[in-house]
Amino acid sequence: xxxxxxxxxxxILAAGRRMTLRCTQDMRHNAMYWYRQDLGLGLRxxxxxxxxxxxxxxxxxxxxxxxxxxxxxxxxxxASAVPSQTSVYFCASSPGLAGETGELFFGEGSRLTVL
Amino acid sequence: xxxxxQPTEMTAxxxxxxxxxxxxxxxxxxxxxxxxxxAGEAPTFLSYNVLDGLEEKGRFSSFLSRSKxxxxxxxxxxxMKDSASYLCAVADxxxxxxxxxxxxxxxxx
Numbered sequence: 001x002x003x004x005x006x007x008x009x010x011x012i013l014a015a016g017r018r019m020t021l022r023c024t025q026d027m028r029h030n031a032m033y034w035y036r037q038d039l040g041l042g043l044r045x046x047x048x049x050x051x052x053x054x055x056x057x058x059x060x061x062x063x064x065x066x067x068x069x070x071x072x073x074x075x076x077x078x079a080s081a082v083p084s085q086t087s088v089y090f091c092a093s094s095p096g097l098a099g100e101t102g103e104l105f106f107g108e109g110s111r112l113t114v115l
Numbered sequence: 116x117x118x119x120x121q122p123t124e125m126t127a128x129x130x131x132x133x134x135x136x137x138x139x140x141x142x143x144x145x146x147x148x149x150x151x152x153x154a155g156e157a158p159t160f161l162s163y164n165v166l167d168g169l170e171e172k173g174r175f176s177s178f179l180s181r182s183k184x185x186x187x188x189x190x191x192x193x194x195m196k197d198s199a200s201y202l203c204a205v206a207d208x209x210x211x212x213x214x215x216x217x218x219x220x221x222x223x224x
Contacts, residue, residue: 042214106157
């Protein structure tokens with residue numbers, strides 16, 4: 001059982017380049033999320049999708065975009081990477097809204113360094 | 116604004132008991148969650164409280180007081196594998212999770 005898979009695991013990227021972080025889940029969960037985690041700060045929500053075909057902005061959406069063409073996939077794109085986007089990115093999913101159903105299931109994370 | 120506060124770091128001894136506190140101020144409340152995160156790994160779910168009181172699950176218990184905006188996670192019979200960060204999160208009025216910065220728990224032999 002794969003659960004939720006992210007790729008790449010780690011990436012070094014030159015500033016100004018475009019980058020897409022991939023996220024796939026096989027649990028048929030409706031809701032998916034992208035968080036970034038920085039030292040000394042809590043997980044911060046970038047974008048979310050409550051169901052396939054819909055997306056919403058989280059706390060820190062600037063510089064990022066997402067799409068949700070189907071239930072399983074939720075890619076995160078950095079159109080033109082900047083050093084402040086250096087972070088660990090976590091994709092997560094839940095059967096329904098996270099606060100309603102409780103548990104979020106997280107991918108293993110993607111460590112991105114922008115130089 | 117929305118705010119979740121928890122201590123940055125705590126140290127405890129193997130076999131002992133430790134209590135990690137979390138206070139919150141959020142726009143609405145739809146539940147409080149605790150997650151465990153080992154270094155370099157993803158967070159994993161520990162507990163969920165939506166009503167006041169204590170929820171016990173093995174060596175871990177979580178308490179909630181909505182009137183005080185307060186929760187704690189109690190870990191008993193500490194083991195070395197409990198060394199990790201413990202994240203407190205609150206679901207706000209839109210069911211979005213607001214996360215604390217996490218408490219790093221160091222267990223000493």
